[in-house]
Amino acid sequence: MTTDPCRDWRGALGAAALGVIDPAEEIGLRAHLDGCASCRAELRDLTAVAKALTAVSDTDLIAAPAEPSGTLGGRVLARVAHERDVRRKRHVRRFAAGVGALATIAAAIVGLVLVIGGPSNPPATSVAMAGARPWIECIPYVFM
Numbered sequence: 001m002t003t004d005p006c007r008d009w010r011g012a013l014g015a016a017a018l019g020v021i022d023p024a025e026e027i028g029l030r031a032h033l034d035g036c037a038s039c040r041a042e043l044r045d046l047t048a049v050a051k052a053l054t055a056v057s058d059t060d061l062i063a064a065p066a067e068p069s070g071t072l073g074g075r076v077l078a079r080v081a082h083e084r085d086v087r088r089k090r091h092v093r094r095f096a097a098g099v100g101a102l103a104t105i106a107a108a109i110v111g112l113v114l115v116i117g118g119p120s121n122p123p124a125t126s127v128a129m130a131g132a133r134p135w136i137e138c139i140p141y142v143f144m
């Protein structure tokens with residue numbers, strides 16, 4: 001765990017690892033390192049990184065900038081298409097569920113109207129048609 005004194009020496013650790021620390025500051029850092037195993041371990045790690053950085057020249061870093069792989073664009077586009085398809089399927093499922101729920105509610109309302117809504121025996125009504133044959137006049141027409 002980093003304490004406040006360790007936090008105060010953080011910049012000096014980096015300077016010491018690079019070998020550019022001020023001599024007066026180095027004395028205080030050495031005194032701190034004598035009693036702090038955490039900062040000693042961090043200085044070892046920073047020194048290893050500093051040594052690895054000296055193995056690479058500045059011109060190599062500037063001349064050869066990092067480029068993404070040639071397949072990156074295709075992978076990104078495939079991922080975007082996949083996410084779009086997933087979202088579209090989700091919307092279709094929600095829409096279908098909503099339509100199904102509305103159809104169920106409509107069927108329940110129609111069923112209730114048919115069961116509860118009207119009288120069980122509607123009155124029969126005869127309709128006389130002018131100029132019709134006599135046997136047609138005898139047929140009762142039932143209207144609800």
